[in-house]
Amino acid sequence: MELSDSVLDHLRHVAALPDLAGTRYELEREIGRGGLGVVYLARDRQLDRHVALKVLDSALDGEAQLIARLEHPGIVPVYEAGTLPDGRIFYAMKLVAGAPLDGYLAGAPSLGERLRAIRRVGEVLAFAHARGTIHRDLKPQNVMVGGFGEVYVMDWGVDAVAGTPAFRAPEAQLDRRSDIYALGALLEFVLPRSAAPALRAIAAKAMNADPTARYTEAPALLADIERFQDGLAVQAWSEPWWHRWRRFGSRNAVLLWPLVAYAGVKLLLFLLRIL
Amino acid sequence: MDPDTAIGGPHGHFPSTQLSLLEAATAEGLPNEALDRVVALYWKPVYCFIRRKFRQDNEDAKDLTQSFFTSALQRDFFARFDPAKASFRTYLRMAVERFAASQHEAAHRQKRGGEVAFEPVAEQAATTGSPEEVFEREWQRQLFALAVDDLRTHCDGCGKQLQLRIFEDYDLAASDRPSYAALAARHQIAETSVTNHLAWARRMLRGFVTERLRGVTAGEQELRKEMRRAWS
Numbered sequence: 273m274e275l276s277d278s279v280l281d282h283l284r285h286v287a288a289l290p291d292l293a294g295t296r297y298e299l300e301r302e303i304g305r306g307g308l309g310v311v312y313l314a315r316d317r318q319l320d321r322h323v324a325l326k327v328l329d330s331a332l333d334g335e336a337q338l339i340a341r342l343e344h345p346g347i348v349p350v351y352e353a354g355t356l357p358d359g360r361i362f363y364a365m366k367l368v369a370g371a372p373l374d375g376y377l378a379g380a381p382s383l384g385e386r387l388r389a390i391r392r393v394g395e396v397l398a399f400a401h402a403r404g405t406i407h408r409d410l411k412p413q414n415v416m417v418g419g420f421g422e423v424y425v426m427d428w429g430v431d432a433v434a435g436t437p438a439f440r441a442p443e444a445q446l447d448r449r450s451d452i453y454a455l456g457a458l459l460e461f462v463l464p465r466s467a468a469p470a471l472r473a474i475a476a477k478a479m480n481a482d483p484t485a486r487y488t489e490a491p492a493l494l495a496d497i498e499r500f501q502d503g504l505a506v507q508a509w510s511e512p513w514w515h516r517w518r519r520f521g522s523r524n525a526v527l528l529w530p531l532v533a534y535a536g537v538k539l540l541l542f543l544l545r546i547l
Numbered sequence: 548m549d550p551d552t553a554i555g556g557p558h559g560h561f562p563s564t565q566l567s568l569l570e571a572a573t574a575e576g577l578p579n580e581a582l583d584r585v586v587a588l589y590w591k592p593v594y595c596f597i598r599r600k601f602r603q604d605n606e607d608a609k610d611l612t613q614s615f616f617t618s619a620l621q622r623d624f625f626a627r628f629d630p631a632k633a634s635f636r637t638y639l640r641m642a643v644e645r646f647a648a649s650q651h652e653a654a655h656r657q658k659r660g661g662e663v664a665f666e667p668v669a670e671q672a673a674t675t676g677s678p679e680e681v682f683e684r685e686w687q688r689q690l691f692a693l694a695v696d697d698l699r700t701h702c703d704g705c706g707k708q709l710q711l712r713i714f715e716d717y718d719l720a721a722s723d724r725p726s727y728a729a730l731a732a733r734h735q736i737a738e739t740s741v742t743n744h745l746a747w748a749r750r751m752l753r754g755f756v757t758e759r760l761r762g763v764t765a766g767e768q769e770l771r772k773e774m775r776r777a778w779s
Contacts, residue, residue, distance in 0.1 A: 275692050279719055283691045286718060287753045288778040291746055 346396035370418035392423035398490040410454035411439040449483040473509035584762035592685035600678035630765035694755035714748035
């Protein structure tokens with residue numbers, strides 16, 4: 273038989289839909305598409321709540337088991353994993369109401385809010401690295417910022433077939449320093465045009481082509497961001513003297529302004545006396 | 548351009564569990580059943596590709612397509628396929644391109660006594676897609692057409708005519724699809740039964756598509772990739 277274009281497109285669409293017969297879930301609509309699978313909005317009939325249902329084409333994916341081992345407020349918990357009647361693997365996860373990092377930036381958050389998101393991502397990475405797990409495909413689309421400001425790192429352990437080049441470390445053999453590279457790329461991504469050179473330097477150090485020249489671990493990068501926010505010198509940047517003085521002035525403004533005012537008054541009194 | 552041929556290769560019914568190309572291959576080459584599967588799926592895409600790429604009319608394109616498959620079967624075409632380098636679909640399309648180009652060139656040299664460069668195909672602008680896209684689209688069309696045939700055969704064999712009719716009424720509708728309520732009234736069943744029958748038919752269809760693909764791929768990894776290409 274000959275299928276028209278419209279019938280063919282319809283058949284392709286319905287063939288791709290997961291058959292949830294025999295599960296507790298009811299399909300509602302597609303909400304995302306990644307390298308290895310599709311994420312649907314589904315309703316859990318037993319608990320009467322919505323979940324994110326990820327359906328994979330590959331039978332080899334171990335993301336669900338991997339996430340189940342990583343219990344952290346910044347990692348979306350997996351409720352259940354299983355196999356559909358057609359052999360595809362699925363797992364149900366908490367539905368995060370929020371936006372991916374790139375969408376979050378469209379709301380023009382402040383620098384502090386942007387850095388806070390990066391620090392949360394870094395904390396999640398540090399947690400995972402301490403347990404011997406690396407992310408492999410950290411990019412803005414894999415970071416969700418929830419409505420209450422909570423940050424989730426998603427799509428764990430997926431060695432993307434065609435990862436986003438801007439966030440992927442150049443080395444072929446990925447390890448936790450490759451995640452540090454991606455974290456630096458994320459920092460660079462969230463920085464506004466007017467960002468301080470010290471922040472750019474932190475991102476650049478993390479994104480060094482030579483893995484040994486990067487931060488050795490995520491907490492070291494986070495510490496540099498924290499130093500910047502506290503008005504201290506960052507390790508990634510040897511600042512010029514005038515910048516150091518300006519930073520000193522900025523940090524000690526409360527002390528310096530009375531001193532300047534006192535010196536001004538003394539000078540004024542001196543001038544009045546000699547005139 | 549004259550209308551496309553109605554020939555689409557043999558439409559046989561295949562067992563529900565297919566061997567992959569590599570599993571089916573023996574020292575003497577592919578057995579007939581495995582070859583039939585390849586020809587059934589690829590005859591039409593190859594034919595359309597040749598028509599589009601080399602501006603062949605209906606009969607010439609049919610002849611070239613037939614020659615390609617005959618030539619491929621006579622040579623060690625399947626033995627030279629290396630799944631590490633490309634999918635079988637890509638390997639076959641590139642082989643068709645080389646074969647048709649050499650045949651086309653030889654034919655023109657005979658007629659005009661010299662090498663002939665292919666002219667740009669002006670009519671391509673009027674229709675949609677490059678020859679490669681046409682090949683891909685026809686591959687999808689043929690794949691689903693064969694799977695629908697398989698589904699019909701299966702339904703006839705196991706008395707699932709009602710499920711088939713609902714599938715045909717809804718998923719194969721040429722224009723506006725009826726509502727589930729209208730289908731339920733038409734077949735005098737509950738609306739939930741319409742949903743269940745459709746879900747069953749779609750699950751079977753997906754299974755038949757997968758089986759068809761299994762017969763023309765070299766292993767699980769290629770099969771998964773081709774599945775994604777078929778419906779994403």
